[in-house]
Amino acid sequence: MREDIVAAKLRDPAARSTVEVALLYPGLHAIWAHRVSHALWRRGFRLPARAGSQISRWLTGIEIHPGAQIGRRFFIDHGMGVVIGETAEIGDDVMLYHGVTLGGRTRESGKRHPTLGDGVAVGAGAKILGPITIGAGSVVGANAVVTRDAPDDSILIGIPAKPRHRLVGEDTRALLTAPDYSI
Numbered sequence: 001m002r003e004d005i006v007a008a009k010l011r012d013p014a015a016r017s018t019v020e021v022a023l024l025y026p027g028l029h030a031i032w033a034h035r036v037s038h039a040l041w042r043r044g045f046r047l048p049a050r051a052g053s054q055i056s057r058w059l060t061g062i063e064i065h066p067g068a069q070i071g072r073r074f075f076i077d078h079g080m081g082v083v084i085g086e087t088a089e090i091g092d093d094v095m096l097y098h099g100v101t102l103g104g105r106t107r108e109s110g111k112r113h114p115t116l117g118d119g120v121a122v123g124a125g126a127k128i129l130g131p132i133t134i135g136a137g138s139v140v141g142a143n144a145v146v147t148r149d150a151p152d153d154s155i156l157i158g159i160p161a162k163p164r165h166r167l168v169g170e171d172t173r174a175l176l177t178a179p180d181y182s183i
Helices: 002-011 018-024 026-043 044-059
Strands: 075-077 095-097 101-103 128-130 156-159
Touching: 002 018, 002 075, 002 101, 018 026, 026 044, 026 075
Parallel strands: 075 095, 101 128
Antiparallel strands: none
């Protein structure tokens, strides 16, 4: 929990204090509720896991399936409207803005949701669909629709999303990681 709070403070310039972040950030509440639901899911308590997920959704506006695998220091800024599917995998130091969907494209069972590498940032309203992989350090622009794999350090924009070359001196990884996560 401490890492989550510090990650939020580092990524949100509006965050003023640890108490404010801990009490008033729905993205943090959603990930903490997910950790409880995910533990129940892994132990085979599927109904209580889903019930916990739904209660969290009602309270935060963020829907995270209890089967989703989420790494450390994950942060959802604002949060409302975020949907994360059952087979989604999210690496460490990933950041999502409101309205992001990590969804499926088929009704078949098995891996059907995306995998986000470490340090990925996804802009507001972006949709990442299907069992694709977004490489570490990539950035997905607001409202982009991504349906294909992307290598590490990609910048993806548009509908359908296409890679954009990085500008000289542009490094998004520095924005997403911090050397010290102590409060």
